[in-house]
Amino acid sequence: MKFSRAFLQEIKDRLKLSDITGQRVTLKRSGRAFKGLCPFHDEKTPSFQVDDAKQSYYCFGCGAKGDVIEFVMAYDHLPFPDTVKMLAGQAGVALPHLTAEQRQADRERETLYRLMEDTAQWFHEQLADPEHRYALAYLVKRGICAQLIETYQLGYAPADGRLLREYLRQQGYSYQEMLSGGVMQKSPRSRALYSPFRERIIFPIHDVRGRTVAFGGRVLPENLRAPPASVTSAKPPKYLNSKETPLFHKSHLLYGEPQARAMLGDGRLLAVVEGYTDVLACHQTGLPAVAPLGTALGTEQIIRLWQMIQDTEKVPVLCFDGDKAGKRAAQHALERFLPVLKPHHSARFAFLPAGEDPDTLIARQGKAAFDHVLARALPLDRYLWQIHTHGRRFDTPEAQAGLEAALMRDAQAIGDETVRRYYQQALMHRLRHALAASQSLQRDFAAASHAA
Numbered sequence: 001m002k003f004s005r006a007f008l009q010e011i012k013d014r015l016k017l018s019d020i021t022g023q024r025v026t027l028k029r030s031g032r033a034f035k036g037l038c039p040f041h042d043e044k045t046p047s048f049q050v051d052d053a054k055q056s057y058y059c060f061g062c063g064a065k066g067d068v069i070e071f072v073m074a075y076d077h078l079p080f081p082d083t084v085k086m087l088a089g090q091a092g093v094a095l096p097h098l099t100a101e102q103r104q105a106d107r108e109r110e111t112l113y114r115l116m117e118d119t120a121q122w123f124h125e126q127l128a129d130p131e132h133r134y135a136l137a138y139l140v141k142r143g144i145c146a147q148l149i150e151t152y153q154l155g156y157a158p159a160d161g162r163l164l165r166e167y168l169r170q171q172g173y174s175y176q177e178m179l180s181g182g183v184m185q186k187s188p189r190s191r192a193l194y195s196p197f198r199e200r201i202i203f204p205i206h207d208v209r210g211r212t213v214a215f216g217g218r219v220l221p222e223n224l225r226a227p228p229a230s231v232t233s234a235k236p237p238k239y240l241n242s243k244e245t246p247l248f249h250k251s252h253l254l255y256g257e258p259q260a261r262a263m264l265g266d267g268r269l270l271a272v273v274e275g276y277t278d279v280l281a282c283h284q285t286g287l288p289a290v291a292p293l294g295t296a297l298g299t300e301q302i303i304r305l306w307q308m309i310q311d312t313e314k315v316p317v318l319c320f321d322g323d324k325a326g327k328r329a330a331q332h333a334l335e336r337f338l339p340v341l342k343p344h345h346s347a348r349f350a351f352l353p354a355g356e357d358p359d360t361l362i363a364r365q366g367k368a369a370f371d372h373v374l375a376r377a378l379p380l381d382r383y384l385w386q387i388h389t390h391g392r393r394f395d396t397p398e399a400q401a402g403l404e405a406a407l408m409r410d411a412q413a414i415g416d417e418t419v420r421r422y423y424q425q426a427l428m429h430r431l432r433h434a435l436a437a438s439q440s441l442q443r444d445f446a447a448a449s450h451a452a
């Protein structure tokens with residue numbers, strides 16, 4: 001949706017910038033302006049200034065600047081259209097005239113949001129139903145407490161895939177709306193609608209505003225599920241996510257983002273883990289954590305990670321399994337990070353003991369064991385060096401030239417010119433130092449052999 005300059009200016013004219021920023025930042029008058037601690041970087045001396053006359057803010061520490069719309073977008077992490085609509089409501093400014101098609105699209109979108117919330121609440125109530133106490137007992141056995149169940153609105157999908165359909169029908173939703181929201185699918189044989197989530201613990205997936213937009217489901221252990229209809233029934237996948245819908249694009253979202261945002265601040269670490277229960281286990285120990293939704297981290301998700309961290313140094317810790325699959329995933333993540341690296345924006349790479357993930361490691365050995373893994377996380381440049389050198393020999397000119405070419409090729413992928421230059425310098429310095437040390441060892445070995 002497009003907004004005219006005149007419409008945006010009317011919003012800014014009707015709102016007092018210091019009032020809007022003052023709802024989120026403690027401000028004190030300083031002459032004709034206001035000052036406070038900058039919400040966009042960590043500081044102890046106030047350098048954030050708000051000037052109502054100029055309708056702008058500016059931080060002398062980090063350079064953040066803008067108007068009321070840009071402030072709310074940055075602070076509340078909202079997209080531009082949602083920010084404008086929210087501020088227009090506060091300013092009492094009517095939204096521009098919409099076409100009939102735009103009004104219809106807005107109504108359909110709002111209906112889908114209500115559908116998803118009603119579905120999440122129904123799943124949540126099923127988990128509390130005594131008839132499904134075995135599902136709740138399973139979560140308790142996994143160490144998931146009642147507070148986490150409420151915070152993340154965990155639920156349960158019963159075996160009968162028609163129950164949700166009938167409930168939503170009673171709430172007035174059409175079958176087409178259920179299909180559009182991804183909470184129903186058609187049987188390939190009978191064409192009847194049923195829920196794809198059956199006999200699963202349900203993890204609602206929320207957008208940055210905390211609205212339910214999709215679901216993830218973990219199948220219950222076999223001993224808690226009903227016997228299959230036939231001996232040839234395929235084994236269900238361990239995890240099942242909603243298909244993409246008008247509300248849900250899995251490469252743009254992170255599981256647990258609203259909850260992690262509420263926990264971040266004061267220099268706290270942000271962990272990126274693999275699964276839903278890993279996020280819950282971290283949260284229970286007081287560590288903010290998020291997880292990608294069944295795919296490798298994409299550019300949009302990397303940017304969201306950096307936006308979540310309020311400190312100047314935006315360096316999330318990516319946690320991977322210590323096996324071959326985990327190392328492949330880490331290398332893919334490195335490849336995604338390189339093009340978007342910029343000053344103060346990077347990542348660290350942590351590897352768990354073989355056979356462990358954050359959930360099991362915390363359950364078996366406690367928070368201290370996972371803290372130890374995080375403390376040993378490698379900065380991105382060191383991990384890049386390790387990828388190309390670990391377990392390999394570079395005792396010939398050809399091997400040394402190959403190593404230099406590989407390192408420079410990766411450094412060249414960095415989009416930011418300044419960061420790219422520093423990477424090239426740092427990698428070449430490390431290469432020269434390593435080769436010099438290797439040659440010295442070879443000379444010592446040769447001299448010792450000759451003396452013998």
